[in-house]
Amino acid sequence: MTTLPTARDVRTTPEGLRWEPSERWVRGRKGDVTVVDSRHPVLVWEPGVPVPAYAFPRKEVREDLLRPAKNPPAGAHTGSQIFYDLHVDGELLENAAWTFPSADLSDHIAFEWFLRTGKGLDHWYEEEEEIFIHPRDPHKRVDAIRSSRHVQVAIDGTVVADSHRPVLLFETGLPTRYYIPREDVRLDLLEATDRSTGCPYKGTAEYWSWRGEADVPPNVVWSYPDPLPAVGPIKGLLAFYNEEVDITVDGERLERPVTHFTRTPAKPPHD
Structure with missing residues (x-):
């Protein structure tokens, strides 16, 4: 009998990424500008990285603020992804967003968190609670x-x-x-x-x-x-x-x- 995956199932990609859907409402802001407003985020674990990242469907991201990165970094994340520079209120944030190479996640975009890497979006919220550094791992207590x-x-x-x-x-x-x-x-x-x-x-x-x-x-x-x-x-x-x-x-x-x-x-x- 075939069992369909549930919202809590963790899936693994050929590239070694692990990911699962989240039911949390997540927003990411740069200053006063909301760049991400997502009710369908996914949590992604990269190989060798102990904490997860969020990735978001493109339709829930302000893609009008993104441009292909002029100086994409080498080896910053798993696989041969695409990087984006973020343009907000006249400020350029290089390599603030990226995509994962997996076909499962091809329509999703992830963002850097300023308090973790010193670049990217500086305020994040799950529901009405501000969160810091990185997403909380649902498998960690x-x-x-x-x-x-x-x-x-x-x-x-x-x-x-x-x-x-x-x-x-x-x-x-x-x-x-x-x-x-x-x-x-x-x-x-x-x-x-x-x-x-x-x-x-x-x-x-x-x-x-x-x-x-x-x-x-x-x-x-x-x-x-x-x-x-x-x-x-x-x-x-x-x-x-x-x-x-x-x-x-x-x-x-x-x-x-x-x-x-x-x-x-x-x-x-x-x-």
Whole structure:
């Protein structure tokens, strides 16, 4: 018996792309100009890229604002796609949009997101909620759960946090993060920095660095002062990179995980 694909099926193309339809209403803007207004977007995963992109039917894109790219980049995306420059209010945005080579997606156009690549559209919305950095992956889960575990954090042998009321954040593909109330953290040992990053699952983070001389990278501590509703319990709490500090939970010292954040917490986190 033949089974027809449903809206939640992930399809794979000969080029190695994975894609699936989305039922979300998505808009993309450059300044005050709406360039994309789509009720039929698709999510596309390129090989080796851990996060998805949106692609949109041409009829839901302002194609009158697009021109064939004058200087298309080589190897920027999967396959031999076509790139477009975007012309908005007298401003030229080179290679802001592209098509995928797959026949399945030949009638769709994808766009760069400014907060992810430094070019492209600067405001994106799913329904009435603004989203940042990249589309949220429907196959990825993020849960913020209050706990009574005893969590201690040490840097170079100094206990900098000690709490029996953490919030544990479980995120697909990442180590458990332990968010700790400020009252349980030695803030006198930390120094606020001017770093700020955005996460599509949690919101905008602020950072602290270790004041001491230990071999710890800068911006090793972060917090979300106004997180997205889905992770509301982490509001104002502080988390430390497990990769760079020593964390003990209920008397058991955790191994330091090795992730793409190891020794690089200056990168924008999705934690």
